[in-house]
């Protein structure tokens with residue numbers, strides 16, 4: 001019944017058709033439409049593609065949900081909808097989409113620019129907080145490229161994976177990039193211990209381990225471009241204690257999963273979720289050990305000096321950041337991989353430096369900033385909903401800090417009662433309010449009324465669906481600003 005009425009309205013030109021979504025394969029024409037606030041595929045013609053798509057038929061036309069099964073059908077017939085690995089030569093940007101609706105705006109932003117988008121990117125933390133799974137994450141990205149007719153390729157990043165079962169799952173589902181989070185293997189205590197404690201612990205390590213590292217690094221200086229990296233005994237002992245287990249883990253995962261995957265996988269090493277910044281020398285040692293074991297790395301994410309907090313600009317001494325960035329970038333260059341910038345969204349004051357020192361060969365990872373742009377649309381167009389979400393976020397902020405490190409001061413946020421409806425969007429220009437909304441996304445999206453229905457989620461998605469083009473324009477402008485400053489033409 002539903003199909004009949006939608007198809008009739010489509011024929012009468014009363015349904016929105018996404019103009020770039022018209023694709024054809026072996027006698028079947030498929031396009032994406034939107035009716036009653038929902039997107040569908042409409043297939044016409046005959047042949048394998050038509051037969052394989054699941055949907056309701058009316059007047060010889062099939063109306064199909066944007067389901068996981070139908071995404072797999074599109075993957076078989078339209079290779080550009082399958083995620084791909086990109087290798088180390090080009091710039092890439094991670095555009096994690098927690099809502100599953102930012103893809104079209106992201107595609108419009110990167111189209112025609114010299115950068116590849118990693119449209120499907122989520123960490124296990126994000127999946128848990130949003131109640132989504134990895135199938136949905138790739139589905140959303142694949143439908144976005146289909147809708148936009150974007151045939152340049154996109155990647156899928158199993159972000160911040162720590163456990164073998166998650167790595168296996170991501171690879172089985174077709175993820176093409178894997179970000180290995182080594183924070184559980186990095187010894188933060190050793191990183192902060194006093195010299196005598198470091199020496200005592202180091203001497204407890206097996207002789208074979210100590211002699212391996214000492215023969216390679218002790219009292220040696222390595223020239224990395226114009227930078228000299230020297231390992232004296234104290235530095236080497238600490239680095240070995242802090243990173244040895246993590247290095248073993250990286251090699252183990254690479255040999256067991258990446259090397260045997262039977263297809264290209266962009267393998268990123270993340271050593272950024274630690275208590276202390278990664279010294280350039282430590283970065284060098286980790287990289288040198290991996291390359292020594294023939295681990296083929298796509299990118300490495302050190303923790304940079306200063307603060308890379310979610311959703312706001314860089315906090316710290318930019319001159320010092322520049323000095324260290326220069327060395328980190330030279331190390332990545334020497335070993336042939338890309339430098340990866342995590343929590344890369346909104347770091348406007350350092351993007352130009354990142355672009356310059358990496359010679360445009362970087363991976364910048366963003367995620368929640370597109371959620372903040374969505375919240376800004378809600379603030380502009382549905383002030384009542386925004387006010388309720390803001391209030392709820394204030395009441396639940398403490399819970400959210402269990403998941404994210406931020407230095408937000410809630411007292412800096414203007415009381416809602418003092419802010420007119422017209423001014424609500426400007427909350428999204430203030431750091432403390434941005435972080436308030438940024439880290440509470442999971443709590444907001446999953447909040448329920450007493451009867452089990454959603455407190456905000458349904459209305460939030462409905463509002464954005466009604467303002468789809470505004471959201472796309474906001475992303476083109478906001479993410480476009482990132483690319484402009486990074487020097488991506």
Ligand SMILES: O=C(O)[C@@H](O)[C@@H](O)[C@H](O)C(=O)CO
Pocket residue numbers: 096122123125126159160341342343344345365366367368
């Ligand atoms: O929120 C998360 O768990 C992830 O999106 C981030 O940690 C991600 O790796 C990132 O750095 C995005 O800016």
